Amino acid sequence: MTPNQAASMTFYEREAILLAPFAMRSADSAGREHPEPLHPYRSPYQRDRDRIVHSSAYRRLAHKTQVFTGEKGDYHRTRLTHTLEVASIARTIGRVLRLNEDLIEALALMHDIGHPPFGHAGEDVLNECTAECGGFNHNQQAVRIVTLLEDRYPEFSGLNLTREVLSGQGSRFKSDSTDTIEQSLLEVQVVDAADSIAYDAHDADDALELGLLDLDQLLAIPLWHDAASRVQREYTALNAKQLRRGVIRQLLDTLVTDLVDSTTSRLAAAPIESPAAVIAYGERLVVPSSTVFEQKTQLERFLFDHVYRHPTVLAERSLAGEALRGMFERYSRHPEELPQPSRERLRQTGIPRVVCDYLAGMTDRFALEEAGFKDGE
Ligand code: MG
Numbered sequence: 001m002t003p004n005q006a007a008s009m010t011f012y013e014r015e016a017i018l019l020a021p022f023a024m025r026s027a028d029s030a031g032r033e034h035p036e037p038l039h040p041y042r043s044p045y046q047r048d049r050d051r052i053v054h055s056s057a058y059r060r061l062a063h064k065t066q067v068f069t070g071e072k073g074d075y076h077r078t079r080l081t082h083t084l085e086v087a088s089i090a091r092t093i094g095r096v097l098r099l100n101e102d103l104i105e106a107l108a109l110m111h112d113i114g115h116p117p118f119g120h121a122g123e124d125v126l127n128e129c130t131a132e133c134g135g136f137n138h139n140q141q142a143v144r145i146v147t148l149l150e151d152r153y154p155e156f157s158g159l160n161l162t163r164e165v166l167s168g169q170g171s172r173f174k175s176d177s178t179d180t181i182e183q184s185l186l187e188v189q190v191v192d193a194a195d196s197i198a199y200d201a202h203d204a205d206d207a208l209e210l211g212l213l214d215l216d217q218l219l220a221i222p223l224w225h226d227a228a229s230r231v232q233r234e235y236t237a238l239n240a241k242q243l244r245r246g247v248i249r250q251l252l253d254t255l256v257t258d259l260v261d262s263t264t265s266r267l268a269a270a271p272i273e274s275p276a277a278v279i280a281y282g283e284r285l286v287v288p289s290s291t292v293f294e295q296k297t298q299l300e301r302f303l304f305d306h307v308y309r310h311p312t313v314l315a316e317r318s319l320a321g322e323a324l325r326g327m328f329e330r331y332s333r334h335p336e337e338l339p340q341p342s343r344e345r346l347r348q349t350g351i352p353r354v355v356c357d358y359l360a361g362m363t364d365r366f367a368l369e370e371a372g373f374k375d376g377e
Helices: 003-007 011-018 044-053 056-063 079-096 101-110 119-129 138-149 163-174 186-209 215-219 222-234 240-269 275-281 290-308 311-333 351-360 364-370
Strands: none
Touching: 044 101, 044 163, 056 079, 056 138, 056 364, 079 101, 079 186, 079 240, 101 163, 101 186, 119 311, 119 351, 138 163, 138 351, 163 186, 186 215, 186 240, 186 290, 215 222, 215 240, 215 290, 222 240, 222 290, 240 290, 311 351, 311 364
16 A cells, blocks of 8 residues: 555545454444534544543643642642543553554543542542432543533534443443443553553652652562662663653553553453454453552552552642532532523532532632632642
């Protein structure tokens, strides 16, 4: 095929040539709730990705906490930079497995779009506040945002995304109580695995930068120890910072390579030859080897005890939680103080859910100002 012939291929033809039999093809999409004509050169999943990138909920991820708030400086990840790391890792995995990268990118860029301000602290408080009307979960909120709350088109609410993207995000929500992610497309499973790889590496990196951990503590964890040994074999006389960055790089490489190798073996052994076979298989196919799975679990336990439960992080969480709870109570008593678009939804949706949607959409900065902690004081 000449470059000119390649350039004139439709996205259907490109996918037919490039993708593996178990990948999800645009041509087999179950479509959108509100049917739309095909775009001349963007595939349905590319359009989904673009709709997500242009949504206001996506832009707000820049000012939402991943683990550490903006008070802690500019080095560490925000919800947006985490999202971009997940998309980057997931696309790498997707390309080598010959999956649908456009679908993967759309899923990765939307996966955390439902997070409220203040990370999991915010999520816990909103879940408590809405206990009597169904609770709050960031994965479910993401579906609410893209089907209902984003207001961009005159013909319908939300972004009218393809059913594959919606059900992919939906399986993340349902997977909190059941094993539906095990019955999801490989593209969905890849994003889930990439999310886990990204936060294992970057939460440790951020915690070291912030001085919540020291390198020696992490070097006692086998996954870190092995990565550090490899880096030190290649480069001698590194200072602590260079070593840390080398380890993060090595860690990502080790985790991604192991995941790709292990997944490739599982797909071949099953054998899996269509997206329908992936779903019917009923077990997760995109998984690390058992050795790496154990080592990852060990690292995650360590991060849970030493980072997510660190007194500094817990103190921030409780302050942020109080601010959010105070606002929930205030707006519930005075819904007339909500902005106009929220007030319009009160009659149909009810006060608690409308207040919750409004608060969940806030960035950390806006929420702190609203709560009376001007400039984060
Ligand atoms: Mg995530």
